[in-house]
Amino acid sequence: xxxxxxxxxxxxxxxxxxxSAVLLDVDGTLAPITTRASDTAxxxxxxxxxxxxxxxFGVVACITGRRTLEARSIVGVDGLEYVGNHGTEILxxxxxHPEVRPEIEEWEPRVREIAERLLGDxxxxxxxxxxxxxxxxxxxxxxxxxRDEDDSQAAAEELGRRAEAEGLVLHRGxxxxxxxxxxxxxxGAAVRWLLEGRDVAAGLYAGDDRTDVDAFDxxxxxxxxxxxxxxxCVAAVDPxxxxxxxxxxDVSVDGTDGVRALLQELAxx
Numbered sequence: 001x002x003x004x005x006x007x008x009x010x011x012x013x014x015x016x017x018x019x020s021a022v023l024l025d026v027d028g029t030l031a032p033i034t035t036r037a038s039d040t041a042x043x044x045x046x047x048x049x050x051x052x053x054x055x056x057f058g059v060v061a062c063i064t065g066r067r068t069l070e071a072r073s074i075v076g077v078d079g080l081e082y083v084g085n086h087g088t089e090i091l092x093x094x095x096x097h098p099e100v101r102p103e104i105e106e107w108e109p110r111v112r113e114i115a116e117r118l119l120g121d122x123x124x125x126x127x128x129x130x131x132x133x134x135x136x137x138x139x140x141x142x143x144x145x146x147r148d149e150d151d152s153q154a155a156a157e158e159l160g161r162r163a164e165a166e167g168l169v170l171h172r173g174x175x176x177x178x179x180x181x182x183x184x185x186x187x188g189a190a191v192r193w194l195l196e197g198r199d200v201a202a203g204l205y206a207g208d209d210r211t212d213v214d215a216f217d218x219x220x221x222x223x224x225x226x227x228x229x230x231x232x233c234v235a236a237v238d239p240x241x242x243x244x245x246x247x248x249x250d251v252s253v254d255g256t257d258g259v260r261a262l263l264q265e266l267a268x269x
Contacts, residue, residue, distance in 0.1 A: 002258075002265050006251050010265060012230040013057070013202045021059035021195060021203040022266060023215065024050075024259070026071050028208035029236045030062070032256050033174065035145035037066075037133060042075050046260045052267035054079040059200055063087075063190050063207075063215055065173065067135055068098040085138050086171075086211055087190030100136075107181030108137040114166050115139035115179050118159050126151030130159070137181050144175040173209050174240060187211050188218030195222065204266075206234040206259050208241050213248045234262065 002010075013020040024030055030050070031042045042050075054060040054077060061081040064071045068084035068091035082091040082098075088105075089098040112134065119132050119141070129146035132139060141159065143152035156177045160170045163179045171178040191205065203222070205215045216233040223231045235241070235249035236259050246252045253262055 002253075002261050006234075006253070006262065007265065009232045009251060010204070010262070013204055013232070014266060014268075016201065017057045017266075019199055019201045020057050021061070021198070021200045022053055022057050022263075023059075023191065023194070023203065023205040023219075024062050025205075025207035025209070025212050025215075025236070026062050026064040026066060026074060028174070028238070028241075028256070029206050029212075029259050030256065031074060033144075033238075033240070036131075037142065040074055043256075043260070046256065046263070047075070047077055049260055049263035049267055050075065050077045050080070053263050056267060059195065059198060061194055063187050063194070063205070065135075065138075065140075065178075065211060081194065083187075083190040083194050085135055086187055087185040087193065088137055090190075090193060101183075101185070104137045104181055104183050104185065107183065111137055111139055111168060111179060111181055114163055114168060115141075118162050122155060122159055124155060124158075126153070126155040127159075130156055133176075135178075139179045141177045141179070142175060149175065171211070173211060174242070186218075187215035188221070189214075191215050191218035192222065195227070201228060202230040202232075203228050204232040204234065206236055206253075206262065208236040208238070208245060208255070210242050210244060213244060216248050234259070 031040045063083045068082040089100040091098040129152045131142045141156045146152035169180045219231045222228045233249045235246040235252040237252045238255040
């Protein structure tokens with residue numbers, strides 16, 4: 001069940017599903033957060049709800065920090081589109097391979113070389129427990145589940161300062177520090193890229209982390225420009241969620257369970 005306020009916000013999308021977009025983060029929104037990113041899975045009842053929504057709405061997509069092919073494997077539902085790596089690549093419906101923004105793709109070898117070298121040279125408390133996730137042009141340092149998460153976070157921040165000195169850009173998430181190329185991109189730009197040229201009048205985005213606030217801003221910018229008429233920004237809140245996500249949203253739901261209930265409401269005829 002969902003509360004009355006959320007029901008009212010969803011009503012314009014449910015009234016015109018063919019001209020509505022449902023945009024979803026993956027980790028912490030569709031799938032519970034796990035210690036290791038490789039263990040992430042979307043529950044079967046959530047998959048069923050996503051499939052029902054995908055069959056009814058004009059655009060249903062995942063906008064994620066993961067690479068698109070990995071996200072598609074995790075979500076496991078046909079008929080979706082994916083924008084991955086926070087907006088660096090897009091996997092259109094029916095495509096086998098993603099499109100990658102060329103100005104970002106050319107940075108991939110350099111970002112990987114810096115990350116691997118700096119991590120190999122890192123020492124001190126917490127450094128040994130840092131895990132490097134290779135996301136192509138984004139290299140992500142994780143410390144969730146480290147023996148001392150505070151020490152590992154400090155080690156990641158020191159490594160990040162060195163990466164900045166070599167020209168990279170840092171982006172922080174939930175127990176992750178991303179090393180990125182110095183090219184502007186975020187989930188707000190991803191929303192615009194995905195919806196460009198689409199016959200869509202309403203859009204919803206649900207997410208749980210700081211990067212999702214950019215997607216909220218992206219949807220609202222499209223509304224301010226007159227491209228969209230109705231926008232709903234949903235925070236998937238759990239005890240570890242950054243406060244800024246709920247503060248920036250129109251409404252909050254109870255983590256991944258709340259998102260599943262939202263999807264089930266959207267699917268209801």
